[in-house]
Every structure is written in C-alpha cells, then in structure tokens.
Amino acid sequence: MTTQPAPVEIQFDPDQEFQHDAIRAVVDLFRGQSMAPSQFEMSHDGAQGALISHVGFGNNVMVADEQVRANLDEVQDRNGIPAAFRGLANDAVSTLASWDFTVEMETGTGKTYVYLRTALELNKEYGFTKFVIVVPSVPIREGVEQNLRLLQSHFADLYDGLQYGVVKYDSKDLARLRGYANSNSMQFLIMNIDAFNKTDTNKIYDDTQDSMMGNRPIDFIRACNPIVIIDEPQNMESDTAKKAIAALNPAATLRYSATHRDRYQQVYRLTPVDAYRLGLVKRISVWSVTEELNGNKPYLKVLKVTAKKTTVTAQVEVSVLTDDGVKRKKVNVTGGRTPTDLRKVTDLDNYDGYVVEDINAEGGYIEFTNGTVVAVGDTEGASHDEVQRAQIRATIAEHLDRELEFHKRRNDPGFAPTKVLSLFFIDKVAHYAPDDGKFRRWFTEEYNAAKARPKYADLDLPAADKVHDGYFAVDKKGTVKDSRGSAATADDATAYELIMKDKQRLLSTDEPLRFIFSHSALREGWDNPNVFVICTLNDSKSEMRKRQEIGRGLRLPVDANGNRVTDPRVAKLTVVANEAYDEFAATLQHEIEAETGVKFDKTSIENARAKRVPVTRQPNTINSEAFNDLWARIQHRTTYQVTYSTSDLISNAAARLSRKPSLVGAKIRVVKSDVDITTDGVHADVVAEKSAITVQNSYPIPDLLGNLTRLVPVSRASIAQILIQCGRLGEVTTNPQQFIEQARDAIDQTLAELLVDGIKYEKRGTGTNSLYEMSLFLDEKEREELAARVYEVTNTNKAPYSHVVWDSTLEAEVAARLDAHEDVLVFLKLPRWFLIDTPVGPYNPDWAYIKQDEDGHQRLYLVRETKPTQDTSELRKKEHLKVEFGYAHFAALDDVNFGVIDSADQIAEGS
Known part of the structure; x- marks a missing residue:
C-alpha cells in the first residue's frame, strides 16, 4: 500500500499590516455598538395543538445610522478612498446611502483570510455571531469552506480558543439551517447565489418542507439578521441577485473583491499596483509563444460582431501585404449588398474565396463564400498544434528550471525546500483525458525528452505518469467532461472537491504530482500558493481575463515548513501565453484600469495632451x-528624368535574388519578458529567447508573376526573366510568400540603385x-x-x-x-x-x-x-x-x- 505524503500545514502570519488595515476599516464602522446578544423564537402548532417553540440567536445591531455615517467618513479619510468611490447618496449628508461596504484587495493578498478574520473581530468587539458568506460559484464555495477548516486552529490561537460552526448550504439537508439559527455560538453559513436567487424554484423559499415548522427555510436565516459577506460581488450585481441578497435580511453587507463593478461605500483599497510594489504577490514573467507571420495561409481572427438597427458588421484581424512585408491589421467587414472581399483588403492570393457571406450576430460568427465559418474569438490559419506543443515544451522547461534553481539553493542558509506546481488550462477535456489525447501525448513526450537531458539529472525526476493529472467534472457514469467553471452541478463539484482536498498534499516535495491539467474548474476559487507556472492551451488567444489567468498563481509561495516565502528570487510567476509579450502587458494594463479604476500616470507628453x-x-x-x-x-x-538599362535590371536583380537566404518554413518564436507594474503602467522587457521552431509545411505556388507585377513597377516579361535567371524556383513551395518578398526586395533594391544613378533633376522654369x-x-x-x-x-x-x-x-x-x-x-x-x-x-x-x-x-x-x-x-x-x-x-x-x-x-x- 502506497503511503500518501503528509500535507504541508500552511503557517499564517497574523501580523501583516495591510490586512490589519482592511480588517479595522470594517470593524471601526460599528464603533458605538455595545455587546448585545439577540434571541428570537420561531414556533408552530404541534399535532395536538401544542405550541412548539425554538429559540434562535442572531445579531442585534443597535449603533445609529448617523454614527455609522460618521465612522465611515473617518475610515475613508484614513484609508485615502477617492471621492468617486465613497458612495454618498445625492440627498444624504449625515445618513448612509445603504449599509453596503466594499473592500478592494488584489487577488492573492489574502482576501478570504481578511474577511473571515474581520468576522471574528466583529464577534470579539460587538458580539455578532451570525455570518452568511455568499459566493458566485462552486469552486469559490469549496475554497471558502476549506479555508474555514484550515484556519480553525490558527484563529483559535488568536481568539482565546474560539470555535465556530461551518454550514455549507445544501438543499437536500435543510434541517442544518435550524441548527445554524438555533446555535448561540459563532456560525458561518456558506451559500452559492444560485441556491436562493429563484423564488419560484429554490427550495429555500418552500414553506412545505419537513422539519421547518411551517416556515420557509430562508426565514431561519432572516431571523438571525446576519452580516452578509459577498465574495466576488461583481458577479452578483443583477437585479435578481440583489433581491436575493436583500431577502437574507442582512444587518450589513460586506463586499470583497479585486474587481468591483459597484463600490457602494468603499472602506479599504489595495490595488494591483500597491500589491506589486509592496511585494505582496509574486513577480510576473511571460513566455510568449507566437507564430511569425508568413502570408502563406489565410490568417483570420474574428474579434467582434456588432449588430445595429439596420446593419451587422464585424471586426477581424487579418494578414495584410505592406511595403514592409506581411503585417497583421484589424479591419471592419460587412456582408449584404457590399460584402467585404478579404483578397482585395489584404492583397494576398491565399484569401481567395474569403468573401463575407453572412455575419451572424446571434450566433457570433462570420461565414464566407468558400464555406469557412469562424466564430468570435476563434482563429483560422494559425499553426495551432505546433504553437500548443511549443507552449507545453516551454512550460516543462520553465518548471524544471525552477526546480533545479531551488535544488541548487537547498543548502543556502534560511532556504527550505519548496514545491513547484504548474497549471494548464485546456479548452477541451478530450484533448487530455483519453490515453491518446493530444495534450497528454505531447506532455509525455516533451517531459521524457526534458527528463533525459543531463541538465536535470540531479533532480531525480519521477516517471511521466506520476507527475501529471487532470481535475475535471465527472458525470454519474464516471466519464470526465467539459465544465463551465461556475455551474453548481454535482458533476462539476467532483472536480472542485478533489483538487481542494489535494491542495495541501500538493505542497509536499514528496508528492510527485506537479503538473495539473484543468478544463475550467480552477479558473477561480482555487489558489494553491505554489503555482509557479501557468499555461493556457486553447485554439486562439486566451479568452480568460489576464487578471483571472494570473490570479491562480499570484499568491506568495510556501516552503516545506508552510512558511510564506517573500524572497523575490523565489516568488515569481511565469505565464506561458500564445500572444506577444507587449500585447499581454497592454491587455493586463487595460483590465486593471477598467476593473479597478486605477489611472496610470502617463509620460509628460501624454499628460500634456489636453493642453x-x-x-x-x-x-x-x-x-x-x-x-x-x-x-x-x-x-x-523640379522635374526629373530616369534612364536605365532593362538588361542591367534583369541581370542585377536576378543575381541579387539568387544570393538571398534559403527559404525556411514559418517559425514559432518563444520569447520571455519580465512584467513590471508601476504607477506609469504595465511594462514588459525581454530577458530571454529560445531557438525558433520551424513549422515544416509545403504550400501551393501562387501566381508569382501576378503578385510581383502588382508590387513593383517593372514589366511582366522582365519579372519572368528575373525569376528564371535567379535559379531558385525549385524551393518556392517551402515558403512562397517569403520568396515573393525576397523577389520584390531584390527588384526594388536593384531598381533603386539604377534610379539613383540614372536620375537627373532640373528646374521647371518660370x-x-x-x-x-x-x-x-x-x-x-x-x-x-x-x-x-x-x-x-x-x-x-x-x-x-x-x-x-x-x-x-x-x-x-x-x-x-x-x-x-x-x-x-x-x-x-x-x-x-x-x-x-x-x-x-x-x-x-x-x-x-x-x-x-x-x-x-x-x-x-x-x-x-x-x-x-x-x-x-x-x-x-x-x-x-x-x-x-x-x-x-x-x-x-x-x-x-x-x-x-x-x-x-x-x-x-x-x-
């Protein structure tokens, strides 16, 4: 029987100043509240007419609205909350707009720890005992429950042995709500918003349930007058969700997120810039794995489809032939009476047949006359498999390099062994779960190749089948399947429960598992601190938000003793992305600005643009x-005249073309950059590059003469002679577009020399x-x-x-x-x-x-x-x-x- 490695007990630091500031920001709102436990009775008539009563305990909030208003002003001033986030109602001066308060904390800085400890402080200072934690998804629910269990002993040490109860709402076990309401001790109730946002179908509103004494299950929560804590409230801002939360009868509502949509009355703010500057999260690097443009395939990405009253248009990204070669360009396309012909837009033959047939706003796709259909966010014409395999290779190399770095430091004073984990997000379970799934097969091959390298011999790496595993939703037949990441289904829950149970075991250096594959289960809610590498494998650029993507690995790592590691040489996260590093940085900056309201300082030039x-x-x-x-x-x-010899043009251009480098297939480039987040913005600086990977392909030969006749001011006959005399037509199929560009360049350069030597200017006269x-x-x-x-x-x-x-x-x-x-x-x-x-x-x-x-x-x-x-x-x-x-x-x-x-x-x- 195999012995499971002992889980690593994470050690929590109770003295982090920024967390204390966030906790006090909420606790101080209730200054003026006295210790006042609350009791209530819920009763029903028994079978013989006897009155049966149950005593419950709830929160008795007595502090005056005006006092909380004054407290709020002081807290917001103390924490430097911008006026735009203070949330005053237009007609409220001395009273509150509502009892909703927000705390903004960057992902990975201990948001869950802060709101749980805030609840304990509210219990300690004011005697509040009933708390409801509302979450938007199953993974977050599972993560909160695990944290409550994990922190029990830590909080008991801080609060004189205080114990609390944890109830995870289950519509199949409604009697637990009575226990929650009847207990006179501190209680946390964890609820998914989907469990109580439908009054017509959710069992929590059903007054015919057994053991509920004729009450609706939700009435037991309402009677407790709970303090409601909302985790990721930006996902619960619909009118339906707001009504559901109000139905809980909250004494106050505390909202915690890194990306608030509505800030109500904000009391504390820790932005991404703050967290990065203070070293509260990992540093970030990016390996960009991108296919260079070659123009031999009709590259096409549909960016968006826009429906207006009378027209439907779309924006696409395509390859366009320019004076400086093939470049990517965003263009707007139309269908109907004036359909866009991408052949004309791009000036590239391989777009023949890409005439817009239909732009479907409801389905979110474009159909072309050649039968090609491309959905919003999808890409046509890129070397998907080659890029994805290169991403897997880069992820394994980055992971093993980190392991090797830690291995070499094992004897350094103060350094403890630290487990390295890598996380793959995949687009389809079928690409990994089956034995012949392409991701599984590629991973095994690339891992074995890396394992065989002398560079990693000292790591004594386990066999490939021991180091990777997948966490996916499983149906009743035991079949793994794709999941949505937010559904509250039993199938999805299997993936979340499994990875949550394994969270601490995965931190052990004795546990061989270090590469984790997930469909969508780990996009939110699961934060293992030792995720050092994140790779997103999909058919196009990641549809995940960058902050969501890196959020799974921002938390500071822990060593084998469970202690947080702040050493910047260790606390580094690498993202392996299928997009350029500068594009990654720009998208991340845009998201930070859009989601947090942070306004990065621009250069002096940009700051002066308004003047x-x-x-x-x-x-x-x-x-x-x-x-x-x-x-x-x-x-x-002046006017000019040019004279040159056609024979010289042909012979010189042919000779120049013959000396051009041999044609090579399209290349996949792998470039690493370090990302820095400052008040100026998000910057990415290149620090390393791997050897380019050549994509081996053979392409059909396009109309060389037709293309070059459009591109250079030389006769078709002269171009034909140049191509014949260069002696290189046999290699054209390797990369036709590269050959066309070489030919154009050779002709242009030769022509330029002849023009410069043969041009004569003279004044136009009077x-x-x-x-x-x-x-x-x-x-x-x-x-x-x-x-x-x-x-x-x-x-x-x-x-x-x-x-x-x-x-x-x-x-x-x-x-x-x-x-x-x-x-x-x-x-x-x-x-x-x-x-x-x-x-x-x-x-x-x-x-x-x-x-x-x-x-x-x-x-x-x-x-x-x-x-x-x-x-x-x-x-x-x-x-x-x-x-x-x-x-x-x-x-x-x-x-x-x-x-x-x-x-x-x-x-x-x-x-």
Missing part, C-alpha cells in the same frame, strides 16, 4: 530680407507651378497644437511661426539649437506642402536655414534632414531613396547645400 497652444505667424520674420533670401534659393520646383509660392505661408490658417509637441521660438525675427511642431525629440533639440545659434540668421521647419517629386513618392525635407560666417559676410543656404543615422543605407528602403533623390533635387538648385544630420550638434556643419 494646446496657439501657433501664430511672425510677420517680422516672413517679411525679413533674410527669410526672403532663403526662400528665393529653395522655392524652385511657368505655372514652377515655384513654391511664399503666399502659402499667409494662406495657412493659424492653429492650435499640443503643448507637448511644440518648441516655442525665442527670437521672433528668426522663424516664420511662433512655435515649431516637432515629431521626435531630435527635432525638438534641433529647433532649440537653431533658435539659440548666433550664426543662424533664420530657420524654418519646411511645411508639409513643400513636397519634392521622386520616383517613390513625394518627399518633404525637414529644415531650411541660413548660416553666416562670424564676420557676417558669407551666407550658407542649408537644407537638412534629421534621421537616426547619417548612414542613409541603414534607413528603411523608401526613406533611403527619398533622401538620395533629395540630394539630386537640391543639386539642381543654386547654392543650396543638402545633407542629413543625426544630432543637433551638426547644424553648423556643411558647406
């Missing part, structure tokens, strides 16, 4: 001799449109610009406008230096209408100015472009070409010197 300043013309400059002299030099428009008219300065409307995006000119005789609008910090520095430089007579940021024609589109240079020598005799007429580097070959293709054509344009003008600068120190250079 705008008027930009006005400065006639002193515009009418000056110096400004007119400068304008006379640069005002000429006819119409031959000059940039100075009158355009006077035609421009004076405007307001963002204060954070302008430089205010000091010398009113030096620039045509009062402010210079800049697009980068370098431009701001250049403006300030031009303004201050003694040898600069006049300068201007060239207006957006000052455009030079080039073969790759209009070009708008940055600066024009006059620099004179120290004696004031010689003037230099300078036009400068500000770029991150003076080596224009390092710029993006079009930027590089436009600068090169800029040199050619200004060379055609008289005495104008054009150049590129990457520092404000260079404004005086050039001749």
Whole structure:
C-alpha cells in the first residue's frame, strides 16, 4: 500500500499590516455598538395543538445610522478612498446611502483570510455571531469552506480558543439551517447565489418542507439578521441577485473583491499596483509563444460582431501585404449588398474565396463564400498544434528550471525546500483525458525528452505518469467532461472537491504530482500558493481575463515548513501565453484600469495632451530680407528624368535574388519578458529567447508573376526573366510568400540603385507651378497644437511661426539649437506642402536655414534632414531613396547645400 505524503500545514502570519488595515476599516464602522446578544423564537402548532417553540440567536445591531455615517467618513479619510468611490447618496449628508461596504484587495493578498478574520473581530468587539458568506460559484464555495477548516486552529490561537460552526448550504439537508439559527455560538453559513436567487424554484423559499415548522427555510436565516459577506460581488450585481441578497435580511453587507463593478461605500483599497510594489504577490514573467507571420495561409481572427438597427458588421484581424512585408491589421467587414472581399483588403492570393457571406450576430460568427465559418474569438490559419506543443515544451522547461534553481539553493542558509506546481488550462477535456489525447501525448513526450537531458539529472525526476493529472467534472457514469467553471452541478463539484482536498498534499516535495491539467474548474476559487507556472492551451488567444489567468498563481509561495516565502528570487510567476509579450502587458494594463479604476500616470507628453497652444505667424520674420533670401534659393520646383538599362535590371536583380537566404518554413518564436507594474503602467522587457521552431509545411505556388507585377513597377516579361535567371524556383513551395518578398526586395533594391544613378533633376522654369509660392505661408490658417509637441521660438525675427511642431525629440533639440545659434540668421521647419517629386513618392525635407560666417559676410543656404543615422543605407528602403533623390533635387538648385544630420550638434556643419 502506497503511503500518501503528509500535507504541508500552511503557517499564517497574523501580523501583516495591510490586512490589519482592511480588517479595522470594517470593524471601526460599528464603533458605538455595545455587546448585545439577540434571541428570537420561531414556533408552530404541534399535532395536538401544542405550541412548539425554538429559540434562535442572531445579531442585534443597535449603533445609529448617523454614527455609522460618521465612522465611515473617518475610515475613508484614513484609508485615502477617492471621492468617486465613497458612495454618498445625492440627498444624504449625515445618513448612509445603504449599509453596503466594499473592500478592494488584489487577488492573492489574502482576501478570504481578511474577511473571515474581520468576522471574528466583529464577534470579539460587538458580539455578532451570525455570518452568511455568499459566493458566485462552486469552486469559490469549496475554497471558502476549506479555508474555514484550515484556519480553525490558527484563529483559535488568536481568539482565546474560539470555535465556530461551518454550514455549507445544501438543499437536500435543510434541517442544518435550524441548527445554524438555533446555535448561540459563532456560525458561518456558506451559500452559492444560485441556491436562493429563484423564488419560484429554490427550495429555500418552500414553506412545505419537513422539519421547518411551517416556515420557509430562508426565514431561519432572516431571523438571525446576519452580516452578509459577498465574495466576488461583481458577479452578483443583477437585479435578481440583489433581491436575493436583500431577502437574507442582512444587518450589513460586506463586499470583497479585486474587481468591483459597484463600490457602494468603499472602506479599504489595495490595488494591483500597491500589491506589486509592496511585494505582496509574486513577480510576473511571460513566455510568449507566437507564430511569425508568413502570408502563406489565410490568417483570420474574428474579434467582434456588432449588430445595429439596420446593419451587422464585424471586426477581424487579418494578414495584410505592406511595403514592409506581411503585417497583421484589424479591419471592419460587412456582408449584404457590399460584402467585404478579404483578397482585395489584404492583397494576398491565399484569401481567395474569403468573401463575407453572412455575419451572424446571434450566433457570433462570420461565414464566407468558400464555406469557412469562424466564430468570435476563434482563429483560422494559425499553426495551432505546433504553437500548443511549443507552449507545453516551454512550460516543462520553465518548471524544471525552477526546480533545479531551488535544488541548487537547498543548502543556502534560511532556504527550505519548496514545491513547484504548474497549471494548464485546456479548452477541451478530450484533448487530455483519453490515453491518446493530444495534450497528454505531447506532455509525455516533451517531459521524457526534458527528463533525459543531463541538465536535470540531479533532480531525480519521477516517471511521466506520476507527475501529471487532470481535475475535471465527472458525470454519474464516471466519464470526465467539459465544465463551465461556475455551474453548481454535482458533476462539476467532483472536480472542485478533489483538487481542494489535494491542495495541501500538493505542497509536499514528496508528492510527485506537479503538473495539473484543468478544463475550467480552477479558473477561480482555487489558489494553491505554489503555482509557479501557468499555461493556457486553447485554439486562439486566451479568452480568460489576464487578471483571472494570473490570479491562480499570484499568491506568495510556501516552503516545506508552510512558511510564506517573500524572497523575490523565489516568488515569481511565469505565464506561458500564445500572444506577444507587449500585447499581454497592454491587455493586463487595460483590465486593471477598467476593473479597478486605477489611472496610470502617463509620460509628460501624454499628460500634456489636453493642453494646446496657439501657433501664430511672425510677420517680422516672413517679411525679413533674410527669410526672403532663403526662400528665393529653395522655392524652385523640379522635374526629373530616369534612364536605365532593362538588361542591367534583369541581370542585377536576378543575381541579387539568387544570393538571398534559403527559404525556411514559418517559425514559432518563444520569447520571455519580465512584467513590471508601476504607477506609469504595465511594462514588459525581454530577458530571454529560445531557438525558433520551424513549422515544416509545403504550400501551393501562387501566381508569382501576378503578385510581383502588382508590387513593383517593372514589366511582366522582365519579372519572368528575373525569376528564371535567379535559379531558385525549385524551393518556392517551402515558403512562397517569403520568396515573393525576397523577389520584390531584390527588384526594388536593384531598381533603386539604377534610379539613383540614372536620375537627373532640373528646374521647371518660370511657368505655372514652377515655384513654391511664399503666399502659402499667409494662406495657412493659424492653429492650435499640443503643448507637448511644440518648441516655442525665442527670437521672433528668426522663424516664420511662433512655435515649431516637432515629431521626435531630435527635432525638438534641433529647433532649440537653431533658435539659440548666433550664426543662424533664420530657420524654418519646411511645411508639409513643400513636397519634392521622386520616383517613390513625394518627399518633404525637414529644415531650411541660413548660416553666416562670424564676420557676417558669407551666407550658407542649408537644407537638412534629421534621421537616426547619417548612414542613409541603414534607413528603411523608401526613406533611403527619398533622401538620395533629395540630394539630386537640391543639386539642381543654386547654392543650396543638402545633407542629413543625426544630432543637433551638426547644424553648423556643411558647406
């Protein structure tokens, strides 16, 4: 017979200041209340007409409403509660809007401990004995019950041996409510909201139940005048739920959550930023497992479907061909009379047939003419299996690395062995539960491969079948099934009860189980402190809220002795996500702002966005001799001619294409970032990257000539010769889109070289449109610009406008230096209408100015472009070409010197 490892007894710290503050915030609301136990009688007529009575005990709240109002003011002032969260009724000055109070505490900081101990403090100071804990789901109910059992001895030590009763509401055992009501000791009743929010079907409202003395079961609760504690109240804000809670006849209602929807009267607040800053939760890292775009498959994700009175539209994310390659883009699509054709939107052949046939708002999906149906939140065209397997591999590696780290520290002073757990959320039980389930199979293969690595030899790892298990709902036939995570069914309860019972055993380092698979049972309510890695496996990006996702692992870990570990080297949570790390951070920040009301400080630029300043013309400059002299030099428009040899284009482009790297399949990239939550926002910084995983596929060859003819200004015949002469058509099936982009790049680069060498600019002469008219300065409307995006000119005789609008910090520095430089007579940021024609589109240079020598005799007429580097070959293709054509344009003008600068120190250079 196998001996089960002894469970780890978690040691609770009773002296955490933030928890004391949260407890006192509620207890102090009732200052002025005296010890006053309450008794009541519930009776019925016996069979022979005799009156049978039962004495019950409840809460007798006598403190005046006005006193609680005053207490509330003091508590809110003490805890710095924002005015928006204070919950005063419009017509209430000295009275309460209601006796509903909220406590906000970040997930993982001991919310359950705080409200249970608050109840004990209320009992100690005021004699209150009856408490009802209302929860929104089965897992939270099971978690609360387990915590009450687990904390019994801890609380007995703190409160002179105090014992309390725990009643979990069960409609099949209603007699327990009589015991709850009749007991004169402290009692907790735990109820799921679904058990009493339907007056027509819930047994708690039935007055014909046996042993209820002709009363409704709920009457026994009502008579106790209980203090109602609501766990996760944001899930119980419907009118039906509110009426059900009011039916309990609460003396007061205390609401505890990290994400309140309605704050009523808030008395304490511990935000995610506070918890992270104070080290009350684990640090967070993210392994981002993402497939890079390749354009060979029609990637499509349906983001949302919106129904209006006369139209139904949808927003989708697709791959789009751009000048910089294939990029993802969000686009709005329509059906009906003007159906969206994604082939035209994306400019990619693989979207042929993706014409919107139907957008179904009720079903939440889009159907295309090729028969493809994609639901909201689902993704088409991604390499699901490859990404999911990479996530499993990354999770196992991260887990074993943590075990190895702790193993190496086993002899460090003050370090105790610490169990590492990893948690997988999966989309379908069928992907794991059967012996041939893909997640089970992949996990076993990847675990065995990792176990065989010499790196982990010292860990003496158990066999694969000992280290993982699933916790799923089970029906009456013993068959595991998907669950919703919130249903109060017996089938779902099996999963919750099992994992709750195992919670402390799982903390033992002698227990081989360390990888836990769950469908939805553990999304809320179950908080094992030693979850160090969380991986969400699904067919698209996680539909779970980020705060809900990381919430299962935020709690500080415990070592083998049951002591909390605050060492930041240990207290770290890693999330393995199928999305980019910056997207993960942005979503997490958005959720924190939306759910908690936290407003992150922005940069000085963003804080100043609301402030705008008027930009006005400065006639002193515009009418000056110096400004007119400068304008006379640069005002000429030009035309250009280009000559090049087609044979040179074909041979040079083919040679360049032949030298391009060999084509490779699409890659899955695995990148790790550390997440930091500060008052500025949620930030993610890359700290590690694994070798990319190549997805091996062979794709059909698209219309190469047709695609390239659209992308480059070269004849179809020339393109055909380039492709033939490059000698690489045999490898196109490996990655057709990559080949198209290589071919486009080779042709564009070759063409650019020929254009730069073969272009010639000359002035347009004296006819119409031959000059940039100075009158355009006077035609421009004076405007307001963002204060954070302008430089205010000091010398009113030096620039045509009062402010210079800049697009980068370098431009701001250049403006300030031009303004201050003694040898600069006049300068201007060239207006957006000052455009030079080039073969790759209009070009708008940055600066024009006059620099004179120290004696004031010689003037230099300078036009400068500000770029991150003076080596224009390092710029993006079009930027590089436009600068090169800029040199050619200004060379055609008289005495104008054009150049590129990457520092404000260079404004005086050039001749």
